Amino acid sequence: AQSVTQLDSQVPVFEEAPVELRCNYSSSVSVYLFWYVQYPNQGLQLLLKYLSGSTLVKGINGFEAEFNKSQTSFHLRKPSVHISDTAEYFCAVRLPGYSSASKIIFGSGTRLSIRP
Amino acid sequence: SAVISQKPSRDICQRGTSLTIQCQVDSQVTMMFWYRQQPGQSLTLIATANQGSEATYESGFVIDKFPISRPNLTFSTLTVSNMSPEDSSIYLCSVEGGFTEAFFGQGTRLTVV
Numbered sequence: 001a002q003s004v005t006q007l008d009s010q011v012p013v014f015e016e017a018p019v020e021l022r023c024n025y026s027s028s029v030s031v032y033l034f035w036y037v038q039y040p041n042q043g044l045q046l047l048l049k050y051l052s053g054s055t056l057v058k059g060i061n062g063f064e065a066e067f068n069k070s071q072t073s074f075h076l077r078k079p080s081v082h083i084s085d086t087a088e089y090f091c092a093v094r095l096p097g098y099s100s101a102s103k104i105i106f107g108s109g110t111r112l113s114i115r116p
Numbered sequence: 117s118a119v120i121s122q123k124p125s126r127d128i129c130q131r132g133t134s135l136t137i138q139c140q141v142d143s144q145v146t147m148m149f150w151y152r153q154q155p156g157q158s159l160t161l162i163a164t165a166n167q168g169s170e171a172t173y174e175s176g177f178v179i180d181k182f183p184i185s186r187p188n189l190t191f192s193t194l195t196v197s198n199m200s201p202e203d204s205s206i207y208l209c210s211v212e213g214g215f216t217e218a219f220f221g222q223g224t225r226l227t228v229v
Binding site: 032034041042043044045046049051090103104106107108109 | 149
């Protein structure tokens with residue numbers, strides 16, 4: 001079975017500073033990996049996804065993530081954060097394909113708080 | 117991508133009552149998913165709803181408590197029955213795009229008093 005671990009429940013950073021949100025996954029087979037963002041009082045929005053190919057994935061709002069198979073990690077990074085990036089971030093994993101076994105598994109979330 | 121509309125966006129309900137949440141998608145989809153997000157927690161899948169068949173429930177969730185309807189390829193409802201304060205959560209409807217990522221509605225914020 002697949003699982004995903006977000007190592008930090010909360011990450012406070014100052015505005016314009018860089019940030020990295022950590023995510024590790026566990027799977028014996030290839031997986032798809034995702035980062036979602038949930039702004040206050042909203043649903044989830046896809047930031048970026050890794051399906052295959054280049055290990056560096058660029059997403060919306062200046063975020064990027066790097067897939068590292070040897071370390072089973074998919075950390076999210078942004079070189080300079082803005083107040084508007086304050087949100088909850090979820091890492092997620094699923095198996096490729098279309099079956100009941102390929103449901104999306106979400107991590108516990110990381111709350112990113114930006115200080116002015 | 118898919119645009120998903122959920123109703124109501126929020127509600128405050130008395131314990132012992134039931135609430136039906138509606139989910140409308142702007143395109144036809146095979147599978148629709150219902151998630152629960154308890155306060156300060158991650159998302160937990162409640163069930164998968166396929167059109168024309170009974171929903172498939174995850175461990176810990178039962179049809180009597182969370183009956184689901186899926187009358188066509190663009191619509192589904194989730195009912196939270198005989199509510200208690202422990203049911204206070206955000207309930208999210210979701211669909212998949214091309215068997216890869218998921219798209220979510222804005223969620224229904226339920227408070228049971």
